[in-house]
Amino acid sequence: MAEPIPAPDTPPRLPPPPFERINDFPDGLSPMLVKELRQGLRTQTFVVLFLSLQAVLAFLLLIAAPIADTNAPAKAGEAVSAIIFCVYALGILVIQPLRGISAVAGEIKQNTIDLMVLTRLSAWRIVSGKWLSIMSQSALITLAILPYLILRYFFGGMQLFAELALMACLLIVSGALTAFTIGMSSGSALLRGLIVVGGSTFMMGYVLFGLSQQIPYLIEVLSFTRSDQSLTLLAVLAIALYACYFFLEIGTTSIAPASENRATRKRLIGLAVMVGSYLLLHPVGPEPALITALIIAGCMALDLFSEQVKFPSVVCRRFVRLGPFGRVAGRFLYPGWATGALFFCGITLILFLLIYMTNPDPKQFSYAAIGLGTLAFPAALLQIFARKSSNLFSFYSTLLVLCFILTCIVFTIHGTASGSQFLWLFSFIPASLLPIVSQTSPSPEQSTALLLSFLVPGIYLLFLLGRAFSHLMALSGMESQALADLDEKTS
Numbered sequence: 001m002a003e004p005i006p007a008p009d010t011p012p013r014l015p016p017p018p019f020e021r022i023n024d025f026p027d028g029l030s031p032m033l034v035k036e037l038r039q040g041l042r043t044q045t046f047v048v049l050f051l052s053l054q055a056v057l058a059f060l061l062l063i064a065a066p067i068a069d070t071n072a073p074a075k076a077g078e079a080v081s082a083i084i085f086c087v088y089a090l091g092i093l094v095i096q097p098l099r100g101i102s103a104v105a106g107e108i109k110q111n112t113i114d115l116m117v118l119t120r121l122s123a124w125r126i127v128s129g130k131w132l133s134i135m136s137q138s139a140l141i142t143l144a145i146l147p148y149l150i151l152r153y154f155f156g157g158m159q160l161f162a163e164l165a166l167m168a169c170l171l172i173v174s175g176a177l178t179a180f181t182i183g184m185s186s187g188s189a190l191l192r193g194l195i196v197v198g199g200s201t202f203m204m205g206y207v208l209f210g211l212s213q214q215i216p217y218l219i220e221v222l223s224f225t226r227s228d229q230s231l232t233l234l235a236v237l238a239i240a241l242y243a244c245y246f247f248l249e250i251g252t253t254s255i256a257p258a259s260e261n262r263a264t265r266k267r268l269i270g271l272a273v274m275v276g277s278y279l280l281l282h283p284v285g286p287e288p289a290l291i292t293a294l295i296i297a298g299c300m301a302l303d304l305f306s307e308q309v310k311f312p313s314v315v316c317r318r319f320v321r322l323g324p325f326g327r328v329a330g331r332f333l334y335p336g337w338a339t340g341a342l343f344f345c346g347i348t349l350i351l352f353l354l355i356y357m358t359n360p361d362p363k364q365f366s367y368a369a370i371g372l373g374t375l376a377f378p379a380a381l382l383q384i385f386a387r388k389s390s391n392l393f394s395f396y397s398t399l400l401v402l403c404f405i406l407t408c409i410v411f412t413i414h415g416t417a418s419g420s421q422f423l424w425l426f427s428f429i430p431a432s433l434l435p436i437v438s439q440t441s442p443s444p445e446q447s448t449a450l451l452l453s454f455l456v457p458g459i460y461l462l463f464l465l466g467r468a469f470s471h472l473m474a475l476s477g478m479e480s481q482a483l484a485d486l487d488e489k490t491s
Contacts, residue, residue, distance in 0.1 A: 032129025183247030304340030373457025
């Protein structure tokens with residue numbers, strides 16, 4: 001028999017060339033980010049936006065160069081900068097954030113949350129993956145627009161670092177707005193409609209008519225020549241970063257299981273940011289510091305007054321392990337609007353203490369009380385009319401927006417009418433007392449307004465604490481159950 005012919009040895013397979021190894025996303029990225037980014041880059045919204053921005057900028061800059069005034073190249077350069085930044089801001093401050101308005105709502109409507117959880121994706125990774133996908137596309141738009149600044153260089157007078165920093169700051173603000181729409185996408189259709197119509201209209205009007213006039217001032221601030229402006233910029237960036245985290249947490253909480261306690265971290269981080277931003281901005285002025293602190297308190301109030309009060313006893317285990325201190329801390333840090341109302345009272349005391357330590361002016365105390373009362377008023381209405389609703393977040397947010405609109409109407413009517421009788425009629429809205437409190441000359445009317453600015457918010461807070469009393473008393477039983485479970489587990 002003939003001997004079998006041995007098969008020739010096949011050479012080992014060579015590794016693919018480098019350009020073939022980068023045709024896909026690396027394995028280290030989150031699968032949620034990869035899924036959303038693949039889908040987002042293929043959507044008509046992104047493709048049309050990307051190509052439209054390129055076409056508009058190319059056309060505007062091509063016609064701007066020939067018609068530029070050669071006797072004043074600096075003004076022509078400022079006009080070119082205004083064109084670039086306005087078109088850029090229109091894309092990443094208006095259109096891109098609106099793409100997140102149905103991010104969480106779409107997954108809830110299609111019942112795909114449970115399927116993604118089965119793949120061991122946590123609620124935070126799901127929401128943050130959607131945010132990172134939109135922000136990656138916004139970053140791609142930013143990189144594509146950077147070459148247009150080359151033409152700006154030929155006109156002279158360009159501050160390269162400041163203008164690049166302005167583009168980076170607008171990208172950070174875009175991240176905060178995108179996180180806001182993603183977090184709010186878990187709300188009702190009415191709330192999302194108000195955001196789409198009202199928010200997009202406001203931002204588009206600001207970009208088209210306000211941003212172009214503020215670009216020279218913003219570039220001056222980003223030059224870091226004045227300490228007060230630099231502190232203000234740092235505070236604004238800190239607020240934007242906190243807003244990114246907070247609203248992503250809002251979206252995460254809406255789809256996370258009830259046994260996952262996300263309230264404690266949100267409240268402690270929000271409190272730290274509020275105190276830090278107040279102390280950082282106080283050298284600039286007491287008014288900016290107080291306004292910033294109230295904005296952060298308003299963000300926290302969206303969560304404090306809208307969390308469901310029921311949660312499993314397993315949440316209490318980490319607190320009961322700390323003994324009496326943990327039980328006391330739990331009254332402020334457990335999930336639910338009941339502990340949220342108590343935590344809001346703690347925020348009020350801390351803010352008053354900061355004002356007392358830095359600028360003990362009665363008007364500052366009154367302004368703080370009016371701002372906090374404006375946040376407590378919708379919460380009191382929520383407990384009267386919709387306390388059993390399954391979507392407290394949407395109700396509270398809608399009531400807060402309606403109160404803001406009503407306050408603007410009251411201020412408009414007061415501006416056209418003589419006297420303050422109309423303001424006293426709406427004194428149950430704490431913000432309506434603001435024109436009287438802010439009068440420069442003291443008067444008996446102002447003294448009465450100062451008293452009401454503390455009395456009205458105090459009534460709302462006492463009402464909220466009264467409604468929360470029964471829920472706070474029920475926490476002792478849950479802690480006993482958690483302690484029994486721990487003893488059974490260790491035995």
